[in-house]
Amino acid sequence: MSGNEIVTDVVIIGAGPVGLFAVFELGLVDLKCHVIDILDRPGGQCAELYPEKPIYDIPAFPEISGQGLTDNLMKQIAPFGAEFHFSQMVTNVERLDDGAFRVTTDADEVFVAKAIVVAAGGGSFQPKRPPVDNVEAYEGKSVFYAVRKMEDFRDQDIVIVGGGDSALDWTLNLQPLARSLTLVHRRDQFRGHADSVNKMRALVEEGKINFITGQLARLEGEDGQLSEVVFKTAGGEIGVPATRLLPFFGLTMKLGPVADWGLDLHDNALIKVDTEKFETSVPGIFAIGDINWYPGKLKLILSGFHEGALMAQAAKRIVHPDQKVIFQYTTSSTNLQKKLGVA
């Protein structure tokens, strides 16, 4: 892999609002960034959990949506040409002999950078697991949280659980190639698009799919291969023959591999930093935003912005120890205005 390494100044882990604004602050001190995120688009929690919800505590924005904030940040950082690497998770960070870091993702991309900024919020978004015994043994063999290849579902007895758009979309897409398909949801109401709900109900009426109102109770099978999924319903337990199960309960954040990078943690869940540079216990690795901890920490987007500004000053000294850092304002510095493309 060494031939394909991407060499850059800074790798930012997390493309939420704080990771995005870090691109801006690092850009003002001439540092080039690559940004890695497990989601397929920028915005982090703001885009994944509450894109439409108004936020009221961003300075100078009496009201802005999570998506609006993300869009504005993307516009604000555009002059700095950061490169984004989506749908992948950083799995490994190691220090090289020259003091730089090698960062590897689960998509086998390799980066070499002089500094790392962890702006990973609550960690990486992972699918919510159904609370049934032994589900891990089936994952990747007959229980899947996403459809990567539709062919893997041809002529299978498929059970889909959930009531949102993922559950409905995959019900409609997989029905034509399934041997049988059963959709299970806790209630006979769906929060997905009305059009998808109507199409799904039509398939039920035509007898092409089954719909059950109920809750997952347990899995039956052997060696990771499902044979039956059992549901609790108002009328008692119902077993559905199944060779594939797709649970769609949405995503939640897990700290994940960050815990294994040798950084001092607080309460086993947050990364300890100082409040001068927002550097972790490993020099050259910074942590900003919701994932860090220091006395008095508040998990606010605006705190993360402040932390990014101070971090950038410190990162500059690590990447270019020979250069003097001059503090300047964007209102008055022609130098900064050139970087922003406005002078």
Add this chain to the structure above:
Amino acid sequence: MRIFVTDQNGIEHELEALEGWRVMEVIRDWGLNIKAECGGSCACATCHIFVDPEWQERLNPPTDEEEDMLDSVPDYEANSRLSCQILMREDLDGLRVRLADSARQDEAA
């Protein structure tokens, strides 16, 4: 005002609550195991609790928005609620709830 919260290990805690606080905020403030990752905006379902059946009727029924979010708790039961959507008030003094497994804040260790 007090609420009684049984944690994921089955231990009951008596917590002092203040009027106008969300039950999620009371639980989080006392340091019990609750993720509440969206911070109370009814957007994540990781503050999931089970309400003691005797108290269920006394709560305001869930809004459509809360019902939609309850679709994404994997361990739903008929007495499932999101604790960020229950505001403390005088007549909820003594409320009994149990933290769901899906509200657990995972730890690195």
